[in-house]
Amino acid sequence: MANILVVDDEPEIVQFIGGGLEDEGYDVMTAGDGQRAIELAAANQPDLVVLDMRGPHLDGDAVAAELRRLYSDIPILVITADGKAEEKARRVRAFDFLPKPFDLNRLLGVVQQKLAAST
Amino acid sequence: MAHNAGEDILMVEPALDKLAGTAAQLLDSPVTGVFLLDANGEWFELAAGRGFQPSQAEVRLPRAASLAGTVISSGQAVRIGDLRTAPIAALPKLISDEATGSLVVTPITLGDQSLGVIEAYSPRLNAFTDGHTTLLETLGSAAATALENARLHASERLTRLEVERLQTLTHQLGRSLSADEVLEQVAATAAELLDSRVVGVYLLNAAGDWFDLVASRGIDPSSNAGRLPRDGSFAGRVISAGQPVNIADVATAPPTALPQLMSGQAIGSLVIAPIASAQEPAGVIEVYSTVPHAFTERHVGLLSTLAAAAASSIQNARLYSAEQRARREAERLQALTERLGRSLDAEQVLDHIAATGAELMESPVAGVFLLDAAGQQFELVAGRGLDLGAGLRLPRDGSLASRVIESGKAECVRDVGAAEVTALPQLVSGEAVGSLVVAPIISPHGPLGVIEVYSTATAAFDDHDAELLAGMGGAAAAVLENARLYRAREQDLAQLRTIMERLPVGVVVVEAPSGQVILRNRLAEVLFGTALWPEFRAGMRDPRRGKHGDGKPYRVDEWPLARALRQGEVVSSERIEVEREGGGTTTLNVSAAPIVDASGSTVAAVSVYDDVSNEVALRRQRDHFLSAAAHDLKTPLTSIQGLVQLLQRQLGHAELPQERVASTLRGIESSTRKMTGLIDELLDISRLEIVGELSLNRRDIDLVDLARRIVEDQSSHGQEHTIQLQAPDQPIVGHWDEVRIERALLNLVGNAIKYSPLGSHIEVAVREQDRNGERWAVLSVADHGIGIPAADVGRIFERFTRGSNVPESLAGSGIGLSYVQQIVVQHGGSVTVQSESGTGSTFSLHLPLEVR
Numbered sequence: 001m002a003n004i005l006v007v008d009d010e011p012e013i014v015q016f017i018g019g020g021l022e023d024e025g026y027d028v029m030t031a032g033d034g035q036r037a038i039e040l041a042a043a044n045q046p047d048l049v050v051l052d053m054r055g056p057h058l059d060g061d062a063v064a065a066e067l068r069r070l071y072s073d074i075p076i077l078v079i080t081a082d083g084k085a086e087e088k089a090r091r092v093r094a095f096d097f098l099p100k101p102f103d104l105n106r107l108l109g110v111v112q113q114k115l116a117a118s119t
Numbered sequence: 120m121a122h123n124a125g126e127d128i129l130m131v132e133p134a135l136d137k138l139a140g141t142a143a144q145l146l147d148s149p150v151t152g153v154f155l156l157d158a159n160g161e162w163f164e165l166a167a168g169r170g171f172q173p174s175q176a177e178v179r180l181p182r183a184a185s186l187a188g189t190v191i192s193s194g195q196a197v198r199i200g201d202l203r204t205a206p207i208a209a210l211p212k213l214i215s216d217e218a219t220g221s222l223v224v225t226p227i228t229l230g231d232q233s234l235g236v237i238e239a240y241s242p243r244l245n246a247f248t249d250g251h252t253t254l255l256e257t258l259g260s261a262a263a264t265a266l267e268n269a270r271l272h273a274s275e276r277l278t279r280l281e282v283e284r285l286q287t288l289t290h291q292l293g294r295s296l297s298a299d300e301v302l303e304q305v306a307a308t309a310a311e312l313l314d315s316r317v318v319g320v321y322l323l324n325a326a327g328d329w330f331d332l333v334a335s336r337g338i339d340p341s342s343n344a345g346r347l348p349r350d351g352s353f354a355g356r357v358i359s360a361g362q363p364v365n366i367a368d369v370a371t372a373p374p375t376a377l378p379q380l381m382s383g384q385a386i387g388s389l390v391i392a393p394i395a396s397a398q399e400p401a402g403v404i405e406v407y408s409t410v411p412h413a414f415t416e417r418h419v420g421l422l423s424t425l426a427a428a429a430a431s432s433i434q435n436a437r438l439y440s441a442e443q444r445a446r447r448e449a450e451r452l453q454a455l456t457e458r459l460g461r462s463l464d465a466e467q468v469l470d471h472i473a474a475t476g477a478e479l480m481e482s483p484v485a486g487v488f489l490l491d492a493a494g495q496q497f498e499l500v501a502g503r504g505l506d507l508g509a510g511l512r513l514p515r516d517g518s519l520a521s522r523v524i525e526s527g528k529a530e531c532v533r534d535v536g537a538a539e540v541t542a543l544p545q546l547v548s549g550e551a552v553g554s555l556v557v558a559p560i561i562s563p564h565g566p567l568g569v570i571e572v573y574s575t576a577t578a579a580f581d582d583h584d585a586e587l588l589a590g591m592g593g594a595a596a597a598v599l600e601n602a603r604l605y606r607a608r609e610q611d612l613a614q615l616r617t618i619m620e621r622l623p624v625g626v627v628v629v630e631a632p633s634g635q636v637i638l639r640n641r642l643a644e645v646l647f648g649t650a651l652w653p654e655f656r657a658g659m660r661d662p663r664r665g666k667h668g669d670g671k672p673y674r675v676d677e678w679p680l681a682r683a684l685r686q687g688e689v690v691s692s693e694r695i696e697v698e699r700e701g702g703g704t705t706t707l708n709v710s711a712a713p714i715v716d717a718s719g720s721t722v723a724a725v726s727v728y729d730d731v732s733n734e735v736a737l738r739r740q741r742d743h744f745l746s747a748a749a750h751d752l753k754t755p756l757t758s759i760q761g762l763v764q765l766l767q768r769q770l771g772h773a774e775l776p777q778e779r780v781a782s783t784l785r786g787i788e789s790s791t792r793k794m795t796g797l798i799d800e801l802l803d804i805s806r807l808e809i810v811g812e813l814s815l816n817r818r819d820i821d822l823v824d825l826a827r828r829i830v831e832d833q834s835s836h837g838q839e840h841t842i843q844l845q846a847p848d849q850p851i852v853g854h855w856d857e858v859r860i861e862r863a864l865l866n867l868v869g870n871a872i873k874y875s876p877l878g879s880h881i882e883v884a885v886r887e888q889d890r891n892g893e894r895w896a897v898l899s900v901a902d903h904g905i906g907i908p909a910a911d912v913g914r915i916f917e918r919f920t921r922g923s924n925v926p927e928s929l930a931g932s933g934i935g936l937s938y939v940q941q942i943v944v945q946h947g948g949s950v951t952v953q954s955e956s957g958t959g960s961t962f963s964l965h966l967p968l969e970v971r
Contacts, residue, residue: 010755012759015782016783023768
């Protein structure tokens with residue numbers, strides 16, 4: 001089963017995204033800051049990353065750049081609460097973005113579709 | 120009315136000729152005639168006709184014994200069917216020779232004036248019917264109208280010609296500034312308008328007993344020694360009566376002095392008009408003819424008009440020369456004043472007036488007296504040959520000075536002894552005053568005083584001196600008025616400057632059209648910088664680069680002041696971003712308006728610069744705060760929505776362990792709590808903003824316990840930081856609002872986590888402190904993070920203020936520390952901070968343990 005990295009500084013967001021994905025049978029790694037996210041990704045290549053763009057110790061652009069350095073084609077799904085979601089997604093070459101608040105079922109659908117397409 | 124003027128007849132001839140032709144045609148008459156009464160009303164002269172031989176052109180009918188005369192007298196048309204049976208004499212030759220046929224005659228009348236007749240003749244008997252008579256009557260009316268029109272036209276033409284001449288004269292007189300020139304023009308125009316070659320303009324001499332010939336046409340200037348006596352001349356009588364006369368026949372008039380004509384001919388008639396100004400008779404104009412009865416009433420009227428124009432022109436010329444003299448004096452005074460360092464000091468000026476007066480009158484004694492404040496006395500303020508220190512005064516009542524002030528006219532007293540002049544000043548020389556001249560100093564606002572010049576001799580001054588001194592008095596008034604206006608203007612300006620300096624906005628006034636700065640206040644200098652003013656002065660170039668809201672720079676002519684000055688535009692509150700001297704921008708609200716004078720032309724423009732940078736920044740911060748707050752609220756909302764959806768999915772999986780569901784529910788609870796906290800915080804902020812204080816829910820709480828709970832809670836979440844607590848074993852209990860103190864502490868710990876690197880240490884310490892006998896609790900949170908730059912430490916508790924070293928990626932409203940401080944202040948405590956950029960920060964809450 002696919003391995004998914006969920007990065008968000010808000011524990012409850014990480015909890016519901018991770019929970020939903022786990023319930024669907026995915027392997028899930030979670031990180032609340034950028035440094036942790038890079039460590040996890042470096043140790044174990046994720047098939048897809050759900051990335052929050054902003055947090056106290058989370059610079060979405062920097063994390064995305066490092067992920068691309070490690071795995072250039074890694075699919076990134078951007079989740080963000082501010083108004084410039086689309087612009088940010090384009091900046092980090094995300095395959096899709098979801099502005100907060102978003103529908104969990106929608107996220108699960110987007111992830112499933114992407115993984116199905118890439119396998 | 121008599122139509123004697125040949126010119127009139129000539130003018131009307133075509134019309135009358137046409138009428139005669141029409142009569143011949145309509146009445147089928149071979150002979151028709153239009154006869155007009157001559158000047159004396161004795162004869163009808165043929166003016167137009169048909170069927171008359173050229174030799175008969177001078178046909179005329181006597182009024183006394185003609186059918187025409189009867190018709191004119193009765194005013195009725197007459198028709199004669201057979202001339203043989205009518206005893207009518209004086210028919211035109213053509214008709215009387217035949218003595219047969221028929222005739223119809225109709226009068227030409229206008230109102231009750233008889234002008235003439237129209238006659239139509241036919242060799243046939245009873246050739247004319249009633250209809251023909253009516254036709255001829257109609258033609259008679261037409262002739263009357265034509266004649267009247269022609270008369271009116273001719274008379275109007277003449278009047279217009281006269282008016283033009285008079286206008287030309289007036290125009291020339293208006294430009295003539297010397298009396299001689301004026302009189303020459305008057306003589307020339309009189310000759311032209313009255314169609315005479317002999318004209319004399321005489322002016323009364325100073326003594327008023329002779330008329331001097333001052334301008335003439337056709338008169339031998341040496342005749343009668345160029346003058347006429349006042350007594351026994353027509354001119355003298357005209358001057359006395361103030362009315363013009365027409366002496367139609369000199370031969371029948373009483374003998375009088377008449378000038379000798381160049382032509383050597385005798386004078387037959389003359390017309391004389393007085394030249395009199397409002398005050399006094401000046402002279403006469405006489406126009407002569409060699410024949411009697413040469414002039415009409417119209418000529419008399421014309422000459423009167425001319426004389427009136429002459430009188431006012433002479434007056435003007437005299438005033439002009441007086442004014443010129445006055446101006447020369449003023450210029451002299453002005454020059455003296457300027458030489459003394461442009462002083463507008465009234466005393467200095469008056470001293471020079473006195474000096475100049477004495478000098479010009481060739482007298483060693485002169486004084487300037489000004490009315491005192493109460494207007495009761497004249498005080499000596501400047502003089503020559505007078506003791507200025509003696510406090511010399513002249514009374515207002517009964518003094519010569521007073522009379523001069525009231526009449527407004529300078530006076531010359533030739534002999535003080537004879538004139539019983541009172542209140543004379545004591546001369547320094549000790550001598551008595553023999554004569555003096557006094558002139559008023561009168562400003563537009565009223566009398567100011569007098570200038571007096573004295574001589575020990577009698578008859579030292581004449582009217583010319585009085586006139587000269589009057590001019591100086593005028594100059595003195597002008598200078599004093601200037602000095603007063605200058606002082607008033609200085610006061611006004613000083614007031615204006617004070618007001619401008621106190622305005623909370625920058626003000627700049629530039630004059631038109633140069634754009635030179637004539638007024639500005641200090642704030643304007645602060646906004647634009649003194650160093651840049653020369654550039655501003657040089658012609659509206661921007662002292663600073665200004666930008667529109669969209670960043671586009673302002674063109675030179677786009678600045679409000681330039682628009683007000685050049686286009687007269689009123690600009691209201693235009694927002695301009697201006698580059699600040701030390702970098703950054705200032706936002707100005709700029710208004711400008713032209714200053715127009717009474718005639719509507721722009722004389723200056725004023726611009727007001729209101730620095731609204733703070734308001735703009737505040738609004739920007741508010742916007743930022745709102746978007747940050749919205750972001751903060753969205754986060755737990757996202758969690759709640761997601762967790763609820765997760766729960767729904769999990770409830771669908773029957774085999775899912777209970778523990779997973781319980782964990783989801785805990786997540787929902789935690790997010791809900793965060794959300795509630797955020798909303799409470801926003802409500803507090805809003806309440807503090809509106810009411811200024813919070814209603815605290817105080818109860819006894821243990822600060823040590825509170826700190827421990829928070830440290831444990833935060834440690835369990837943020838495993839990446841090490842949070843340590845230093846606290847005494849025993850509780851520190853205060854009477855506080857637990858929820859708010861907890862929120863303040865959470866804010867500080869949250870900030871410490873947020874602004875320090877992962878894995879670093881955060882120390883939370885609680886201790887009790889004795890401060891001047893009072894017990895205080897101190898709770899501090901220390902991190903080893905980015906710290907706060909020294910420049911920002913002082914402002915870090917201000918709302919919307921964040922450290923300048925905070926990365927853009929770190930979301931924040933800038934309200935947290937301000938909120939913490941407000942909570943503590945509401946508890947009677949304070950917050951302090953120790954920080955160093957790059958090293959870390961320590962925030963301490965100081966809370967009183969006893970409620971005061």
